[in-house]
Amino acid sequence: xxxxxxxxxxxxxxxxxxxxxxxxxxxxxxxxxxxxxxxxxxxxxxxxxxxxxxxxxxxxxxxxxxxxxxxxxxxxxxxxxxxxxxxxxxxxxxxxxxxxxxxxxxxxxxxxxxxxxxxxxxxxxxxxxxxxxxxxxxxxxxxxxxxxxxxxxxxxxxxxxxxxxxxxxxxxxxxxxxxxxxxxxxxxxxxxxxxxxxxxxxxxxxxxxxxxxxxxxxxxxxxxxxxxxxxxxxxxxxxxxxxxxxxxxxxxxxxxxxxxxxxxxxxxxxxxxxxxxxxxxxxxxxxxxxxxxxxxxxxxxxxxxxxxxxxxxxxxxxxxxxxxxxxxxxxxxxxxxx
Amino acid sequence: xxxxxxxxxxxxxxxxxxxxxxxxxxxxxxxxxxxxxxxxxxxxxxxxxxxxxxxxxxxxxxxxxxxxxxxxxxxxxxxxxxxxxxxxxxxxxxxxxxxxxxxxxxxxxxxxxxxxxxxxxxxxxxxxxxxxxxxxxxxxxxxxxxxxxxxxxxxxxxxxxxxxxxxxxxxxxxxxxxxxxxxxxxxxxxxxxxxxxxxxxxxxxxxxxxxxxxxxxxxxxxxxxxxxxxxxxxxxxxxxxxxxxxxxxxxxxxxxxxxxxxxxxxxxxxxxxxxxxxxxxxxxxxxxxxxxxxxxxxxxxxxxxxxxx
Numbered sequence: 001x002x003x004x005x006x007x008x009x010x011x012x013x014x015x016x017x018x019x020x021x022x023x024x025x026x027x028x029x030x031x032x033x034x035x036x037x038x039x040x041x042x043x044x045x046x047x048x049x050x051x052x053x054x055x056x057x058x059x060x061x062x063x064x065x066x067x068x069x070x071x072x073x074x075x076x077x078x079x080x081x082x083x084x085x086x087x088x089x090x091x092x093x094x095x096x097x098x099x100x101x102x103x104x105x106x107x108x109x110x111x112x113x114x115x116x117x118x119x120x121x122x123x124x125x126x127x128x129x130x131x132x133x134x135x136x137x138x139x140x141x142x143x144x145x146x147x148x149x150x151x152x153x154x155x156x157x158x159x160x161x162x163x164x165x166x167x168x169x170x171x172x173x174x175x176x177x178x179x180x181x182x183x184x185x186x187x188x189x190x191x192x193x194x195x196x197x198x199x200x201x202x203x204x205x206x207x208x209x210x211x212x213x214x215x216x217x218x219x220x221x222x223x224x225x226x227x228x229x230x231x232x233x234x235x236x237x238x239x240x241x242x243x244x245x246x247x248x249x250x251x252x253x254x255x256x257x258x259x260x261x262x263x264x265x266x267x268x269x270x271x272x273x274x275x276x277x278x279x280x281x282x283x284x285x286x287x288x289x290x291x292x293x294x295x296x297x298x299x300x301x302x303x304x305x306x307x308x309x310x311x312x313x314x315x316x317x318x319x320x321x322x323x324x325x326x327x328x329x330x331x332x333x334x335x336x337x338x
Numbered sequence: 339x340x341x342x343x344x345x346x347x348x349x350x351x352x353x354x355x356x357x358x359x360x361x362x363x364x365x366x367x368x369x370x371x372x373x374x375x376x377x378x379x380x381x382x383x384x385x386x387x388x389x390x391x392x393x394x395x396x397x398x399x400x401x402x403x404x405x406x407x408x409x410x411x412x413x414x415x416x417x418x419x420x421x422x423x424x425x426x427x428x429x430x431x432x433x434x435x436x437x438x439x440x441x442x443x444x445x446x447x448x449x450x451x452x453x454x455x456x457x458x459x460x461x462x463x464x465x466x467x468x469x470x471x472x473x474x475x476x477x478x479x480x481x482x483x484x485x486x487x488x489x490x491x492x493x494x495x496x497x498x499x500x501x502x503x504x505x506x507x508x509x510x511x512x513x514x515x516x517x518x519x520x521x522x523x524x525x526x527x528x529x530x531x532x533x534x535x536x537x538x539x540x541x542x543x544x545x546x547x548x549x550x551x552x553x554x555x556x557x558x559x560x561x562x563x564x565x566x567x568x569x570x571x572x573x574x575x576x577x578x579x580x581x582x583x584x585x586x587x588x589x590x591x592x593x594x595x596x597x598x599x600x601x602x603x604x605x606x607x608x609x610x611x612x613x614x615x616x617x618x619x620x621x622x623x624x625x626x627x628x629x630x631x632x633x634x635x636x637x638x639x640x641x642x643x644x645x646x647x
Contacts, residue, residue: 135601
């Protein structure tokens, strides 16, 4: 894991030095004098040899200093990310939970009807869910349930919800959903959860497909074992056999997959937050950093420090989830530790 | 025992028969046939796009001449018209025929898919085969690098690479290929480790074949088979990733037609022009679905737990 973190930082550092443009000019602004540019060159340490720069960069990253962002008027990057991370994690966690709650029972049913009609139908669904482009699905949901049947809002929980009420809701965890819930602001909580329904659905379909397949194949492996036949012979009900005897043993690989899904949903979150214009979030930040959002039409204005900072943070989260997946696997199956 | 044979078998015994058996079994599967059929049809349509689409000039990026007129309908730069006899799937933001743009977009998708997978396979094979063949510290070093690449969320890295290189056709498939290879490297290494211990490799060594020769002529052809399934599965994922990059504005640049760009452009017309968002995505979905179905069916066929029919 440490190797991965070091590797990430190295790769991002190398990438940042492949940039054709001079960061000092970007920081100083378009109409700056050579003296100002010189000042920024010194401030950013660009006049030092590469290995010294790398040393400085490493030191900064490990002390939590990810540098300054030039698309957010030279604001420090870490607070920007800290501000948007909780909302994105909430989305990802809700989608993953939904995937487990819906995918696991469907997977069990598919295995129970192995080879029959229900299994084939579920198989088509799971393959189909995996093939759905999430950004298109999000648009279709907006079209169907936001425009033609206006049940859900087509965009934004937005910060405005928190400020239009009589008082400002304190930021405790940073996640709007959790904050409004624990401070008991029910109207706002309802508004926010309502606006999160479509984003969560569009995020969840892909993992549901994955979970159905994984549960099905794990269950098929278990259902053919002797103890299941023995339980049948004892006259234990089919339902009990499936959900209490078989599922319990089929679950570990599925839980591992769910942890991996949580890690992987960062990418889906980017698209979904972008489509639904969910403002403080990783998606918004990533789109901003690559300089291609709807707001910034000028291509090529890449906010490098921000993009690199995001890559490091996202990779850390990703690695942590992977690590958690490994730990879960070890917890369920001690034989893995050699 | 063909211990002293100078050439390795290209396919192990009965390979051709097994291929025939596989095709006969799979051709009875409706979903597999649908997948192959759709991919084939789309590949042909995309290949013949300049000849079979109604407005090939518009597919290449030229504006509609004359611009379509449809009163009472939202306008982008030209009229965004609903499906009609002259524009079967309607028109897009510049008044161009949506069907034509979609077929040309398919061309982009398929090409980038093929290039991406080819690049990923090339890097993966080079890394995997050398790791397996040389072993020792070379293996260790190469596989650690592979692990690092595997632990990135690859679209994020691809985003960064495209942002660095500047959005274009080449940078998209380079970025995707460079982030995609670790899976192939692992597969190739696993297979090559098995092949390496075969007698014909020993024979080739005894006959004085160089390391490069052994890797290229003996290990490579015999390690390809397990990669093919992964390749068909990854085509779908690569096409999806490409459309995603385009959707974020980091893909192919106009005037090249692209499904992701079409969907991105449609966002401003969501409330007024349903066809605009629907059709490009539908084709993208069906294409990816077909690749997934084909991969899924082949996997099922190869899965030992399903029992040999």
